[in-house]
Amino acid sequence: MKFAFLAPVGVAVLLISGNSPVFAHHSVTALYLPDKTITIKGTLKEFLWRNPHSLFKVEAPDENGELQLWVVEGAAPTQLAADGVTRTTLRVNDQIVVTGRPGRASGDHRILLQRIERPSDGFKWQGNSAY
Secondary structure, three states, rough: OOOHHHHHHHHHHHHHOOOHHHHHOOOOHHHOOOOOOOOEEEEEEEEEEOOOOOEEEEEOOOOOOOOOEEEOOOOOOOHHHHHHOOOOOOOOEEEEEEEEEEOOOOOOEEEEEEEEEEOOOEEEEOOOOOO
């Protein structure tokens, strides 16, 4: 009888805890180099306004001058919104400058966002790189 009661409770606990953001979050230093900063200049191809982190896809040259699609991990929408950034602040084809921590895996073209600028109108956002 106890098993008949405990099994559904155990399944419910697993389902609830499996959706917890704590399990989904990662260490910044596991994915990005904490002591290095890079800057890329390119064209915004996609801006994903989502939790737990926004994502930017930017077409920009790599260190060899070849165009690459960079994936930029940004702040959460709530953090961006607190600084006045909305889901429509940045638009596809905007020319932007991104500064941040490069990904640990060489050649994967990932950046942890620290600063983003749009020179055409002077827009700038700078945040905490340890989100």
